[in-house]
Every structure is written in structure tokens, then in C-alpha cells.
Amino acid sequence: MREGSASTATKTPPARLSGPQGDDADAERRRARTAAVGTALVGVAVVAVLTGPWLERRFGLAALGAWRTLLVAIVMQGVPFLVLGTIVSAAIGAFVPDRVFSRILPRNPVLAVPVAGVAGVVLPGCECASVPVAGSLMRRGVAPAAALTFLLAAPAVNPVVLVATTIAFPGRPEMVAARFVASLAASIAMGWLWIKRGREEWLRLPKGHTHSAPGAGRLEAFRRGLQHDFLQAGGFLVIGAMAAATFNVLVPPSVLEAFSGSPWLGLLVAAALAVLLSVCSEADAFVASSFTGFSPTARLAFMVVGPMVDMKLIALQSGAFGRAFAVRFCAATFVVAILCAVLVAGVLL
Structure with a gap:
């Protein structure tokens, strides 16, 4: 009888971990997948750059040289600010x-x-880091409107982003000021809009989690956060740089002239590109500056919309706060960000 019980026990499959241990394992798997994808994207960019001269000679692809030059320029300009931003973000999280x-x-x-909007200036972070920070604020009893305002403001108005914008638009301090004012205004407007129109049933509050232990645990959390944020943001930077270089090489000047001739069409196209390209906020100014065929207002809209609404943010918000919230909040933020960019551009640009 005992032998049968022991035999049965050994054949019973282990139960799936639930609770903090299961959550930690899932988070570790997600970090590993993110690291693999980011590394693969960076590797693709390196291979494209290194094999570019050979492909140009072998197949006579003259346009490939221009594409490769633009890709390297955008990535090299954005990487220093990306590194600084991810270091600050990981340090805050740890x-x-x-x-x-x-x-x-x-x-x-x-x-x-x-106050939460202004806190984004002194407590910066990238878009990916702002979602878990906002969830943590809500768990600590902070009003959802304030937490959501911080979620939008931190990646858009922090010093790293503003310095990067200054470098990307030399001699154009009005563009830096316009980005700061429009982004802060959009963040605050969305916070107040949530107070006025938001409903509790739309927002699924995130569950609690175990915090890192002091000392070595915090250092390990910093290392993991830095690795995760840099590889993920670096991968999206490469995607955005590739898309921007491809856009500049393949799109005929006549198409850009059509956008320039229709300010509203160019504005909407630039805003849609910000959502689709999902470039990290520390590097999106360099991508925006390469869109020379767009109007200043359209490029401002690209920089205001991107840190607040893009594909990775929609996915992160859906996972953290629920799909019902993400659909409504992201759609409203997209509209508010465009309106703020247009109003501010009319005054400062």
C-alpha cells in the first residue's frame, strides 16, 4: 500500500507555480525573450551595415549606401541618450x-x-518603465489620475529627452520648448480628463509583487532593469532607424511635397508613424529630425505622440491595467496629444 502510494506520488506531475514564485518565473522568461529579440535586431543592423559595401558593388544598389549612412547616423546619435535614459530608469526602479x-x-x-506631471521632469524614465511605476503608485494609494499623468509625462519631459531634442534640432530652441510644453500639457489634460470621465470599472488595478531585498538584491535589480530596458529600447531604436532610413530613401520627393501641401494629412501621418515605429523617447527626436519633408508641427506631433501612445505601450498597458482601459486611454491620449501639439506649435513654432 505504501509502495503504491509512493509510486503514484512520483508519477504525479508537479503543479505549476502560482503566486510570487510563478510571477517571478514568468517575468524572467519575458526578460529573456525581450533580450533575445533586442539582441537579434541589433545584430541585423550590424550585419546590414557591414555587408552594405559588398552588396552595393555586387548588385549595384546605390540607394543602399544612402540607407546605410542614414541608419548609422540615427543610431549613433540616439545611443548615448538611450544609455543615459536606461541607467536613470533602472536606478529609479531599483x-x-x-x-x-x-x-x-x-x-x-x-x-x-x-504635481505628478512636473515630477516627470525630476524623476525620468522610459515608456516601458513608466507603466510598472504607475502601477506601483496605484498600489501605494496614489490617485489613478496622478499615476497616469506621471506615466505619460516621465518619458516625455525628462532632461535626457530634452537634451536629446536639443542635439537633434541644433539652433532650434523653440522646438525643445514646444515639445516640453505640449507634452506636459497633454499629460496634465489626460489626468484631469480621467478625473472627469474615467470609470473605475475600466481600470484593472495591478496586483502586488514582492520587492527586492536591500543590498545585493537592489544591485541585481538595477542590473536586470538596465539590461532589459537597454536591449528592448535598443531594438525599437534600430527598428525606428531602419524605418526612417527606408522612408527617406524610398519615398519620392513628390509624396513628401503632397504631405507638405496638406498640413493636416502630414500631421496625421507623422502621428501614426509615431505609434507604429515605437521609437524610444530618448531617441525619437533624431528620427523626427530626419523627416525633413514634414512640417515642424508634424514633427512636433511625432515627438509628443510617440512617448505617450505606441504599439509597445498599448501592449504594456493592456497587460498591466486591462484591455478595456488601454483601448480607451490610448485612443483619448492620441487625440489629446495631437491637439496639444497643434496648439503649442501655433504659438511657439
Whole structure:
């Protein structure tokens, strides 16, 4: 009887882990997949650059040389700011306690929204990092409107992004100012809009998680966060650089002239490209500056919309807060971001 019980026990498949251990395992698998995809994308870009001269000679692809030059220029300009931004983001995630955010925000949601928007200036982070930070704020009792405002503002108005925009648009301080004002205005407007029109049933609050242990645990969290953010953002930077280089090489000047002749069409196309390309906010200014056929307002809309609404953010928000929330929130943010870009451009550009 005992032998049968032991035999049965050994044949019983192990149960799937649930709770913190299962969540940690799932997170580890997601990090591994992200690292693999990011590394593959960077590898593709390196191979394309190294084999470019041979392909040009072998097949007479003159346009490939221009494409390769643009790709290298955009990536090399964006990488330093990408590295700095991911270091800051990983450091905040590993070393800044969640209670810091809840203490600096007023209890009144209407007042907390602009404070959360301004907090994005001094507590920067990339788009990917802002989603879990916003979820952590909500778990700590911060009003959802303030947490969502921080989610939108942090990747768009932080010093790394503003310095990158200054480098990407030399001699155009008005473009930097317009990006800051339009992005901050859109973030605050969305926070107040959530207070006015948002419903609790749309928002699925994220579940709690175990925090890293002090000391070596925080250093390990910093290392993993830095690796994850850099590989993921680097992969999206490569995609955006490839798309921008391809756009500049293949799209005829007549098409760009058509966009220039129709300001609203160019504006909508630039905003749609921001969503589809999903370029990291620390590097999107260099991609926007390469769109020379677009109007300044359209390029501003690209930089305002991108850090707030893109494909990876839609996926991250769906996983963290639910699909019903992501669909409504991202659609409203897209419209508000465009309107703020147009209004600010009319004054500053």
C-alpha cells in the first residue's frame, strides 16, 4: 500500500507555480525573450551595415549606401541618450522606494495631477518603465489620475529627452520648448480628463509583487532593469532607424511635397508613424529630425505622440491595467496629444 502510494506520488506531475514564485518565473522568461529579440535586431543592423559595401558593388544598389549612412547616423546619435535614459530608469526602479512618490503628491487628485506631471521632469524614465511605476503608485494609494499623468509625462519631459531634442534640432530652441510644453500639457489634460470621465470599472488595478531585498538584491535589480530596458529600447531604436532610413530613401520627393501641401494629412501621418515605429523617447527626436519633408508641427506631433501612445505601450498597458482601459486611454491620449501639439506649435513654432 505504501509502495503504491509512493509510486503514484512520483508519477504525479508537479503543479505549476502560482503566486510570487510563478510571477517571478514568468517575468524572467519575458526578460529573456525581450533580450533575445533586442539582441537579434541589433545584430541585423550590424550585419546590414557591414555587408552594405559588398552588396552595393555586387548588385549595384546605390540607394543602399544612402540607407546605410542614414541608419548609422540615427543610431549613433540616439545611443548615448538611450544609455543615459536606461541607467536613470533602472536606478529609479531599483533604489527609489515607492513611498517617495506617494509622499510628494497632494491627496486632492485635481492638485496631484499637475504635481505628478512636473515630477516627470525630476524623476525620468522610459515608456516601458513608466507603466510598472504607475502601477506601483496605484498600489501605494496614489490617485489613478496622478499615476497616469506621471506615466505619460516621465518619458516625455525628462532632461535626457530634452537634451536629446536639443542635439537633434541644433539652433532650434523653440522646438525643445514646444515639445516640453505640449507634452506636459497633454499629460496634465489626460489626468484631469480621467478625473472627469474615467470609470473605475475600466481600470484593472495591478496586483502586488514582492520587492527586492536591500543590498545585493537592489544591485541585481538595477542590473536586470538596465539590461532589459537597454536591449528592448535598443531594438525599437534600430527598428525606428531602419524605418526612417527606408522612408527617406524610398519615398519620392513628390509624396513628401503632397504631405507638405496638406498640413493636416502630414500631421496625421507623422502621428501614426509615431505609434507604429515605437521609437524610444530618448531617441525619437533624431528620427523626427530626419523627416525633413514634414512640417515642424508634424514633427512636433511625432515627438509628443510617440512617448505617450505606441504599439509597445498599448501592449504594456493592456497587460498591466486591462484591455478595456488601454483601448480607451490610448485612443483619448492620441487625440489629446495631437491637439496639444497643434496648439503649442501655433504659438511657439
